[in-house]
Amino acid sequence: MTTAIKTARIYHDHHQSQPHAQVSLDYDGRFLRRKMLATDDGEAFLVDLAQTKSLDHGGVLVLEDGREIEIVAAPEELLEVTSDNLLRLAWHIGNRHTPCQIEGNRLLIQHDHVIREMLIKLGAEVRETVEPFTPEGGAYGHGRTHGHAH
Numbered sequence: 052m053t054t055a056i057k058t059a060r061i062y063h064d065h066h067q068s069q070p071h072a073q074v075s076l077d078y079d080g081r082f083l084r085r086k087m088l089a090t091d092d093g094e095a096f097l098v099d100l101a102q103t104k105s106l107d108h109g110g111v112l113v114l115e116d117g118r119e120i121e122i123v124a125a126p127e128e129l130l131e132v133t134s135d136n137l138l139r140l141a142w143h144i145g146n147r148h149t150p151c152q153i154e155g156n157r158l159l160i161q162h163d164h165v166i167r168e169m170l171i172k173l174g175a176e177v178r179e180t181v182e183p184f185t186p187e188g189g190a191y192g193h194g195r196t197h198g199h200a201h
Contacts, residue, residue, distance in 0.1 A: 056087075058097045059112035059120065062104055066111045071118035075125035078150065078161065078184045081106040090120060108185050124183035130167055132158040134175045143173060150186035159184060 072090035084103040089095045098112060106112070108124035133156065134140055141158055144151045149166055152159035159182065160166060167177050 056095055056097055057114045057116060057118075058099050059114050060099050060101070061113040062100060062106060062110060063113065063119075064107055064110045066109075066119050066121060068119060070111060070121035071114070073121040073123045074112070075123040076106070077125045077127040078186070081108075081122065081124070091123070096120065105188075108183065124185050126181050126183055128162055129159045129180050129182055129184055130162060131178050131180045132160065132170055132175050134173075136174065140170060140173060140175050143169065150184075152184060152186045159186070 072092060072094060074088050074090050076088075082103065082105050083098060083100070085097075085099050087095060087097055096112075096114060106122045108122060110122045111119040112122065113119055132140055132144075137156075137158060141151065141153060144158065144160060144166065147166060149160055149163065159180070161184065162179075170177055
């Protein structure tokens with residue numbers, strides 16, 4: 052006997068009820084339209100959204116039976132950037148359209164050896180870390196931006 056795979060065709064940026072399960076995805080994995088996934092406890096399901104979507108930490112995919120699967124930002128290898136002049140460094144990171152998580156005393160970015168070297172030359176302290184990555188959304192709304200055609 053086989054069990055039919057459930058499908059999620061709806062995404063909400065917050066849950067309506069207690070989530071049935073959760074799925075942990077890294078930053079790149081949270082940008083999708085159609086893909087087979089498995090919850091953290093191993094339940095397979097298909098995501099089949101109408102268009103490609105950036106899924107936020109805390110958002111939910113709604114299965115066809117109404118159950119919600121919560122999105123969790125999975126820990127991933129990142130670079131932690133600290134400095135006495137974080138504003139200047141954030142400007143340089145943003146000028147290169149690099150996703151960046153901005154916090155009060157540090158910036159988090161994905162591994163990029165070119166950006167890392169640039170930041171070090173600008174006086175930053177850069178160290179490797181493993182944490183969930185939830186960078187700022189695009190300037191023209193939520194989610195990701197790609198290039199200058201907003």
